[in-house]
Amino acid sequence: MFSALLAVSALAASVAAQSHTSLSPAQITHVITVANNASATNGSNVFTPQVVNASLGETVLFNFTQGNHSATQSEFATPCIPAHDTNITVNGFDSGIRPAGNGTAITQLVVIMNPDIVNTTLWFYDVNTCGIGGVGVINPGNVSATLQTIDGFTRNAERLNGTGASSSSAAPSSTGGSSGSSGTSSGGGSSGSGSGGSDNTSAAAAMRVVPAAVLVLALIAGGALIV
Known part of the structure; x- marks a missing residue:
C-alpha cells in the first residue's frame, strides 16, 4: 500500500514537472513589482x-503596488530620458506615473517580447x-561584450541626478572642448601671424621715414634747402 502511494506521488510530481516545462512562451510571465x-x-x-x-513570446508585467512610480524605457547613456526623445526610431514603453497609493490602486503595464524587441536590451x-x-x-x-551593466546604468542615473542631461550637458562640453582646442590652435596661429605681419609693416615704414628725416636735417644744416 505504501509503495503504491509513493508511485502515485512520483507520477503526480512527474506530470506537474512536465506541465510546467511545457508551458508555451505566451503563458510565461515575468513580474516586476514596482513599489x-x-x-x-x-x-x-x-x-x-x-x-x-x-x-x-514571453510577457514582462510591471505590477504597480505602492507609491507614485513609472516604468519608462530609455537608453543606456541617457537613463532618465524617454528612449524616443533621444532616439526617434525607438517607440519605447512608458506607463506614465501610476499612483498606486499603499496598495489601494494597483495597476499593471504589460510588455510582450515580440520579435522586434526580444533581442534588444530594454533599459527603463x-x-x-x-x-x-x-x-x-x-x-x-552579453554584458561582457557591451560593457553595459545594470550597475553602470545605475551610476549613470545617479551621476545625472535624474536630470537625464547626458546628451545636452556632455555634448556642449565635448563640442566646446574640441572647438576651443581647434579654435585656440587655429585662432592663435592666425592671430599670431596677423600680429606679426602688422609689426613688420610698421617697422619697415619706420625705416623708410627715418633716413628721409635725417636727409632733411642735413640739407638745412648745410644751407642747401630753401624753406
Missing part, C-alpha cells in the same frame, strides 16, 4: 527584480526615483 524604495537615498528596490531575462527607469537609482533592465544580453 516604494527602501530609503530616501536608494532607489534600487523600486523595481523588484531589477534585471529580467525574457524570451520570445522610474521618473520619480531615477536620480537615486530607480532603474532596471530587460534582457541585458
Whole structure:
C-alpha cells in the first residue's frame, strides 16, 4: 500500500514537472513589482527584480503596488530620458506615473517580447526615483561584450541626478572642448601671424621715414634747402 502511494506521488510530481516545462512562451510571465524604495537615498528596490531575462513570446508585467512610480524605457547613456526623445526610431514603453497609493490602486503595464524587441536590451527607469537609482533592465544580453551593466546604468542615473542631461550637458562640453582646442590652435596661429605681419609693416615704414628725416636735417644744416 505504501509503495503504491509513493508511485502515485512520483507520477503526480512527474506530470506537474512536465506541465510546467511545457508551458508555451505566451503563458510565461515575468513580474516586476514596482513599489516604494527602501530609503530616501536608494532607489534600487523600486523595481523588484531589477534585471529580467525574457524570451520570445514571453510577457514582462510591471505590477504597480505602492507609491507614485513609472516604468519608462530609455537608453543606456541617457537613463532618465524617454528612449524616443533621444532616439526617434525607438517607440519605447512608458506607463506614465501610476499612483498606486499603499496598495489601494494597483495597476499593471504589460510588455510582450515580440520579435522586434526580444533581442534588444530594454533599459527603463522610474521618473520619480531615477536620480537615486530607480532603474532596471530587460534582457541585458552579453554584458561582457557591451560593457553595459545594470550597475553602470545605475551610476549613470545617479551621476545625472535624474536630470537625464547626458546628451545636452556632455555634448556642449565635448563640442566646446574640441572647438576651443581647434579654435585656440587655429585662432592663435592666425592671430599670431596677423600680429606679426602688422609689426613688420610698421617697422619697415619706420625705416623708410627715418633716413628721409635725417636727409632733411642735413640739407638745412648745410644751407642747401630753401624753406
